[in-house]
Amino acid sequence: MRRWLAIILATALELLCEPLFLLVLLAALVLAAVAPAMHYHQFGEASRMARDAGLSSVLIGGAVVAFVGPVRTFRREFETGTAQVALAHSVSRTAFFLSKTIGCAVAYFAFVAIVSLTSLTIVNGAEIGGRFASVRGDMARLWGPSFALAVAVIVLPLVAGAVLNRFARFRFTLTANVFALLVAFAGAFYRFDAALASRLLPALALATSPALVLLASSAAFAVRFKANAAMSFVALVAACLMPALGCYCLSDALADGGSIPAGYAALAFAVLAPAVAAPLVLGVHFINGRDVQ
Amino acid sequence: MNEEIVISLKGVRKTFRDFWLRPTVNAVDGLDLSVRRGEVFGLLGPNGSGKSTTIKMILGLLDPTAGEVLMFGRSPRSLSARARLGYLPELSYMHPFLTARETLMYYAGLCGLSRNEGAKRTAELLAMVKLEDVANRAVGGFSKGMARRVALASALVGRPELLVLDEPTSGLDPVSTKEVKMLVKALAANGMTILMTSHLLADAEDVCDRVMILNHGKAVAEGRVAELGGSLEDFFLAKVGSADEFVLADFLS
Numbered sequence: 001m002r003r004w005l006a007i008i009l010a011t012a013l014e015l016l017c018e019p020l021f022l023l024v025l026l027a028a029l030v031l032a033a034v035a036p037a038m039h040y041h042q043f044g045e046a047s048r049m050a051r052d053a054g055l056s057s058v059l060i061g062g063a064v065v066a067f068v069g070p071v072r073t074f075r076r077e078f079e080t081g082t083a084q085v086a087l088a089h090s091v092s093r094t095a096f097f098l099s100k101t102i103g104c105a106v107a108y109f110a111f112v113a114i115v116s117l118t119s120l121t122i123v124n125g126a127e128i129g130g131r132f133a134s135v136r137g138d139m140a141r142l143w144g145p146s147f148a149l150a151v152a153v154i155v156l157p158l159v160a161g162a163v164l165n166r167f168a169r170f171r172f173t174l175t176a177n178v179f180a181l182l183v184a185f186a187g188a189f190y191r192f193d194a195a196l197a198s199r200l201l202p203a204l205a206l207a208t209s210p211a212l213v214l215l216a217s218s219a220a221f222a223v224r225f226k227a228n229a230a231m232s233f234v235a236l237v238a239a240c241l242m243p244a245l246g247c248y249c250l251s252d253a254l255a256d257g258g259s260i261p262a263g264y265a266a267l268a269f270a271v272l273a274p275a276v277a278a279p280l281v282l283g284v285h286f287i288n289g290r291d292v293q
Numbered sequence: 294m295n296e297e298i299v300i301s302l303k304g305v306r307k308t309f310r311d312f313w314l315r316p317t318v319n320a321v322d323g324l325d326l327s328v329r330r331g332e333v334f335g336l337l338g339p340n341g342s343g344k345s346t347t348i349k350m351i352l353g354l355l356d357p358t359a360g361e362v363l364m365f366g367r368s369p370r371s372l373s374a375r376a377r378l379g380y381l382p383e384l385s386y387m388h389p390f391l392t393a394r395e396t397l398m399y400y401a402g403l404c405g406l407s408r409n410e411g412a413k414r415t416a417e418l419l420a421m422v423k424l425e426d427v428a429n430r431a432v433g434g435f436s437k438g439m440a441r442r443v444a445l446a447s448a449l450v451g452r453p454e455l456l457v458l459d460e461p462t463s464g465l466d467p468v469s470t471k472e473v474k475m476l477v478k479a480l481a482a483n484g485m486t487i488l489m490t491s492h493l494l495a496d497a498e499d500v501c502d503r504v505m506i507l508n509h510g511k512a513v514a515e516g517r518v519a520e521l522g523g524s525l526e527d528f529f530l531a532k533v534g535s536a537d538e539f540v541l542a543d544f545l546s
Binding site: 002003006082084086090091169292 | 352373378384386388398402404405
């Protein structure tokens with residue numbers, strides 16, 4: 001277990017320290033923050049816009065993280081030789097592959113947590129703004145609190161990362177990510193809406209499931225092929241997943257005010273399990289069959 | 294030194310193939326080798342002679358095309374055999390985002406040490422390689438020599454019985470080189486079995502009990518250093534030939 005944990009932590013840390021991770025995260029946060037603000041003239045729909053933008057950010061940004069993260073970390077292991085040293089220890093190749101893939105999933109879920117909590121923060125802000133607008137009829141104030149919270153979620157972590165890096169030698173990207181999570185968490189739960197959370201969580205679970213298929217495929221192909229070829233194969237998997245994504249209808253489910261039916265979620269996960277397991281089995285086969293140089 | 298065989302290779306051949314499985318290079322060809330417990334064994338040879346390939350087959354990183362490789366009487370892929378092994382690669386492969394302390398803790402984790410044991414062992418090794426002052430700096434910013442010391446410490450984290458050193462003094466200054474040689478001798482004196490490769494024949498001559506010279510993937514000579522009768526360099530040139538000198542002479546003319 002210690003061996004697995006060491007590899008999982010090192011992989012998650014590697015991805016969370018990646019400038020690319022922070023860049024994708026900031027892009028997703030900006031999308032989640034700005035998209036609803038631009039549509040706030042649709043009176044009464046502010047919260048829904050914020051939710052939709054948040055889920056879109058999780059889907060798009062998450063897909064990028066799930067697509068690129070495993071390819072980068074596995075290729076770097078094999079190309080820089082760190083895989084050689086790890087596999088010269090009493091770590092089986094199967095454990096190495098699976099624990100690194102879990103490490104990638106940890107980084108992916110950190111991304112999802114930050115973006116979705118930021119979305120909840122913005123929903124909260126939008127509702128406060130909505131109250132201001134309905135009471136005072138002041139349109140300028142409608143998106144103000146929401147936008148201010150979103151800016152805080154984006155700017156505060158960067159400032160904290162820079163200050164702690166300057167004065168305490170903390171890792172900039174990792175610190176910024178941790179602060180983004182803390183700020184988003186505080187913003188999302190200062191006025192916790194259990195009913196909203198119970199509707200958003202199944203939707204989030206469904207939104208993340210295709211990304212897990214991408215993540216597992218990306219890990220498997222990165223073990224066998226060089227980065228460009230691996231990415232081409234993962235793009236093929238993504239293309240195959242696209243029609244399935246059209247069946248999710250998350251936005252409609254949420255717009256109706258009801259939750260996603262349990263049977264629907266169960267069916268989605270029944271499909272997900274083999275879709276994730278298949279690339280993992282392929283990855284184990286690839287890593288056990290290859291020369292490590 | 295006793296007669297227990299720690300590493301055994303019998304008729305080992307390794308042929309690399311391309312994507313279409315066509316043979317490209319015959320890196321090792323019919324190699325027989327045995328390393329006994331407690332000895333320092335040097336694998337010498339010019340570039341491309343198959344030293345690193347041989348080491349990677351011993352570590353279980355490459356599968357031989359033919360023949361048998363055993364470490365502690367087991368397959369090199371056996372986890373129980375690899376648990377008794379420490380490995381220093383030719384280049385200091387490390388995660389650049391980890392600090393020196395985190396790097397050693399990471400390898401302590403891979404050796405199965407608990408967090409407390411790992412922290413204690415890490416502190417010991419940082420002191421041994423004299424990197425305590427920079428323990429919390431990312432290894433990506435280290436000089437080649439400092440990175441080499443971290444890599445050497447990483448190889449010793451799990452208190453291995455067998456240490457495989459691929460060019461251990463590569464990139465080190467003369468003082469550090471001498472320290473590494475003294476460390477190898479001290480480890481050998483404590484009963485550790487050491488298999489090392491080196492381009493620097495003087496290093497091998499100083500620390501090895503027995504050497505094997507490889508050329509074009511084949512063993513061209515094997516014997517105890519003390520019984521060579523002359524310098525290892527003369528012996529090496531006699532067995533491998535000084536082809537480079539002829540090439541250079543042709544070029545200059």
